[in-house]
Amino acid sequence: MCSNIFILYVIFKPLNNVLFSLTIFFQFLFQFGRTEVIDNTLNPDFVRKFILDYFFEERQNLRFDLYDLDSKSDNLSKHDFLGQAFCTLGEIVGSLGSRLEKPLIGIPGKKCGTIIVRAEELSNCRESVMLQFCGNKLDKKDFFGKSDPFLVFYRSNEDGSYTICHKTEVVKNTLDPVWQAFKIPVRALCNGDYDRSIKVEVYDWDRDGGHDFIGEFSTSYREMSRSQSQFHIYEVIFFTHTLVTLLSCLVDTELSFLDYIRGNPSQPTSLHYMSPYQLNDYAMALRAVGEIIQDYDSDKMFPALGFGAKLPPDGRVSHEFALNGNPQNPYCSGIEGVMEAYYQSLKSVRLYGPTHFSPVINHVARYASAVMDGSQYFILLIISDGVITDMAQTKESIVNAASLPMSIIIVGVGPAEFDEMIELDGDEERISSQGRYAERDIVQFVPFRDYIDRRGNHILSMARLAKEVLAEIPDQFLSYMRTRGIKPGPLPPPYTPCPPQAIHPLLTRRVSRI
Secondary structure (H helix, E strand, O other): OOOEEEEEEEEEEEOOOOOEEEEEEEOOOEEEEEOOOEOOOOOOEOOOOEEEEEOOOOOOEEEEEEEEOOOOOOOHHHOEEEEEEEEEHHHHHHOHHHEEEEEOEOOOOOOOEEEEEEEEEOOOOOEEEEEEEEEEOOOOOOOOOOOOEEEEEEEEOOOOOEEEEEEOOOOOOOOOOEOOOEEEEHHHHHOOOOOOEEEEEEEEOOOOOOOEEEEEEEEEHHHHHOOOOOOEEEEEEOOOEEEEEEEEEEEEEOOOHHHHHHOOOOOOOOOOOOOOOOOOHHHHHHHHHHHHHHHHOOOOEEEOEEOOEEEOOOOEEEOOEEOOOOOOOOEEEHHHHHHHHHHHHHHHOEEOOOEOOHHHHHHHHHHHOOOOOOOOOEEEEEEEOOOEOOHHHHHHHHHHHOOOOEEEEEEEOOOOOOHHHHHHOOOOOOOEEOOEEOOOOOEEEEEHHHHOOOOOOHHHHHHHHHHHHHOOHHHHHHHHHHHOOOOOOOOOOOOOOOOOOOOOHHHHHHHHHO
């Protein structure tokens, strides 16, 4: 079962001038969350977002209830019910631009207004940024004072519209405000797209909710992140030209539990830990399988690819990069060359999820599709410690590759559950994708932990692993050749030893004198 994470943005077009609060119920069974309260406006645009797991194959029911707050009580029966809307998460995701507009119902004979819900798939960006702004000589809007300015941040959507993502606090009675620093996830600002436009509007706060517009400016996360060591000044454009300055921009990465468990190769808890005394599980699997396979390769040159890392210099996430750092020539000389490239890559890249198999499978498949005459056969060794996060794409890639001269060996390392990887091994049931079944079984999966010698004999562990994962390769090779009627090439002429050369007498005497 494959899930995607979506974030919901909610806007109302009600007919009542009230204190608005929205309550969302998931699957109609439990209250999923509530928005903040917005007062004195006919068109509240809620800032609070709701993050949901989206499953294409499931019906995920949603109910939105709108209330007029009469007190500070959390009990909804203490407040005035203003209407509700029903839909599914699939309706929102499948709507044009993932934007759904529905009328509010629930009060007979009364038009309750309209709800607009927008969904956007979240990126895997885990960066957060701490921002602080100040204003200079802002426009004076209050008759008896100066201004009470605040900022509103909007992220741009794929359809060109904007969605509110943050509001600063109000700084009272000043034209030169310094707003408090605030921390916000980068995916909330731009969904991980560093060049996506971010619009910032400047307002003068009014008690009646009719805030006065001072001006606006646009930026991007990439532009702001370049200002980590210096101020960045924005010209606020409206009728007058005033300035807003970005005082500081501090980028931080939200670390997960798995980052601490496996993300730092310098820590002994990492499965990539480079101990001076013994090989890690990745290195043992590489050597165990590679040292046998390389005997059947004529030039002993192996392309070695990594997946799931941020690459220098810009931190781009890649699921198909050359371990030796040379994308034009990822080949390594022998298994020793592969091992060296692996160790060097751990020093230059930053390990990063999720776990995608399909890019490397497709990479090898492109080569295999060019040599279908049986003169070459490709074996892809994948070593991974995580749950597959592109399962549907991986199945599709394997089904396509099953008609090519290639086999795939998957070795699972570490303590994770490998149920999805077991599913890829077609021993019990042939793998399929979108109604198509793989032409033949080309995948062999084993968890390395099942073959580790309990007494710590790593040589024995590697021998057991190699025997298990390579056992099916000859049958997979033969199944490809036989189904295509490919016959073995002609045998080379039999070896005939040359007669021994006659030894010159002078040479014999010279040798005898030494």
